[in-house]
Amino acid sequence: MIRGGVLVLPDGPRVLDLAIEDGTISDIGLDLPGAAEEIDAGGLHVFPGVIDIHLHFNEPGRTEWEGAATGSRALAAGGGTVFFDMPLNSTPCTTNAHEFDPKRAALEAASVADFGLWGGLIPGNVCQMAELADRGVVGFKAFMCDSGLPEFPRADDDTLYQGLKEAARLDLPVAVHAESQELTSALSRRMAEQGRLGIRDFLESRPVIAEVEAIQRAALLAGEAGAKLHIVHVSCGRGVVAALEARSRGVDVSIETCPHYLFFTEQDVERLGAIAKCAPPLRDAGCQEALWAKVMDGSVDVLASDHSPAPRELKSSEFWKAWGGIQGVQSTLAVMLDRGFHERGLPPERIAALLAGNPSHRFRIPNKGSLQPGNDADLALVDLSADYTLRPEDLHQRHALSPYVRASFRGAVRRTIRRGETIFQNGAITAQRRGQFVRPRRAKDTHA
Ligand code: ZN
Numbered sequence: 097m098i099r100g101g102v103l104v105l106p107d108g109p110r111v112l113d114l115a116i117e118d119g120t121i122s123d124i125g126l127d128l129p130g131a132a133e134e135i136d137a138g139g140l141h142v143f144p145g146v147i148d149i150h151l152h153f154n155e156p157g158r159t160e161w162e163g164a165a166t167g168s169r170a171l172a173a174g175g176g177t178v179f180f181d182m183p184l185n186s187t188p189c190t191t192n193a194h195e196f197d198p199k200r201a202a203l204e205a206a207s208v209a210d211f212g213l214w215g216g217l218i219p220g221n222v223c224q225m226a227e228l229a230d231r232g233v234v235g236f237k238a239f240m241c242d243s244g245l246p247e248f249p250r251a252d253d254d255t256l257y258q259g260l261k262e263a264a265r266l267d268l269p270v271a272v273h274a275e276s277q278e279l280t281s282a283l284s285r286r287m288a289e290q291g292r293l294g295i296r297d298f299l300e301s302r303p304v305i306a307e308v309e310a311i312q313r314a315a316l317l318a319g320e321a322g323a324k325l326h327i328v329h330v331s332c333g334r335g336v337v338a339a340l341e342a343r344s345r346g347v348d349v350s351i352e353t354c355p356h357y358l359f360f361t362e363q364d365v366e367r368l369g370a371i372a373k374c375a376p377p378l379r380d381a382g383c384q385e386a387l388w389a390k391v392m393d394g395s396v397d398v399l400a401s402d403h404s405p406a407p408r409e410l411k412s413s414e415f416w417k418a419w420g421g422i423q424g425v426q427s428t429l430a431v432m433l434d435r436g437f438h439e440r441g442l443p444p445e446r447i448a449a450l451l452a453g454n455p456s457h458r459f460r461i462p463n464k465g466s467l468q469p470g471n472d473a474d475l476a477l478v479d480l481s482a483d484y485t486l487r488p489e490d491l492h493q494r495h496a497l498s499p500y501v502r503a504s505f506r507g508a509v510r511r512t513i514r515r516g517e518t519i520f521q522n523g524a525i526t527a528q529r530r531g532q533f534v535r536p537r538r539a540k541d542t543h544a
Pocket residue numbers: 150151152182402404
């Protein structure tokens with residue numbers, strides 16, 4: 097029983113009790129009868145647990161970079177209860193059913209959060225997609241530019257189009273990393289030829305137009321294929337506009353951005369170095385404001401961390417060679433509370449929609465994503481008035497290499513509850529049980 101908290105319901109916050117039975121929300125109301133365990137949530141906001149649909153825990157095979165045990169603990173410390181793991185950078189990558197099974201088993205053994213799995217779409221594996229769908233993947237991830245891993249090659253237009261058609265048949269979305277290979281590789285090559293190896297040069301090698309062009313092309317192919325398209329980590333307002341234009345033509349497209357594009361700018365990359373390197377890169381302040389405007393007006397559907405970890409040695413080489421990826425899994429809700437709620441007046445229920453309601457709806461995850469009877473009791477109890485400065489020792493992930501370290505936040509997660517079990521409380525992980533695999537609801541069994 098969660099007593100007297102401000103429940104962040106889909107239509108707005110209200111002070112009510114929330115009863116839990118067998119890990120499920122059994123009732124919501126005023127002055128509900130007493131229960132064996134009573135949690136006083138007076139003064140706290142009760143959000144639905146964060147569903148982080150985009151991260152890389154790299155298990156199995158690259159757990160020295162992260163791992164589901166450490167990664168899921170960091171997620172829980174940030175109010176998260178569910179994650180979708182990307183098909184890379186585990187080894188092997190999740191591009192067929194044979195690779196799917198050991199990955200699911202490894203995560204079931206290690207994770208304190210519930211989880212879904214993305215399948216991969218790479219040249220040559222379109223015929224494997226049906227089996228992955230039957231295994232329960234949430235969708236298929238493709239790169240339109242080099243992924244950084246030779247074992248996960250980018251999808252050329254033919255692969256992407258064939259994959260989109262197959263995904264449409266399977267009733268699952270395709271997620272794309274949308275940056276033009278032609279533009280980014282030509283610009284990078286020219287920079288290298290000119291000996292331009294600075295941070296600014298890297299940023300210039302991945303311009304906004306490379307992202308906008310790829311979003312338009314992916315949307316065109318998805319529309320032709322009749323597929324659901326999800327654009328991951330849109331970094332700028334113009335990228336959102338490109339996706340919205342496609343939506344207005346009838347393309348079924350959803351738009352994701354990441355907290356780092358809303359929190360940091362190019363100047364922070366120059367200040368912080370490789371720890372803030374990612375692709376698409378952080379943008380200038382004008383792009384960031386345009387992106388915030390698209391979050392505020394409801395155009396952006398989903399916020400996800402794109403937590404992409406690497407050990408320190410891969411972050412300490414020269415900037416161009418350093419591994420790209422921001423290790424922010426613990427800070428997604430924190431950024432939205434501080435920069436969204438406190439700074440811009442983004443209502444709590446809108447934050448809940450971006451971090452839980454829309455993810456569960458778009459990816460059709462049953463019984464998750466909102467506070468309503470019958471759903472899993474996945475909750476984040478937050479003190480909106482508390483403030484703190486993030487220290488390296490606060491991070492539960494494997495490597496304390498987050499660019500958010502030393503940043504200050506208003507709004508602190510006090511407790512995270514996953515299916516009725518408190519998995520994080522006052523700075524410590526308390527989970528006894530493991531997370532469960534979640535799979536999307538699909539309209540039909542489409543195995544060929
Ligand atoms: Zn990613």
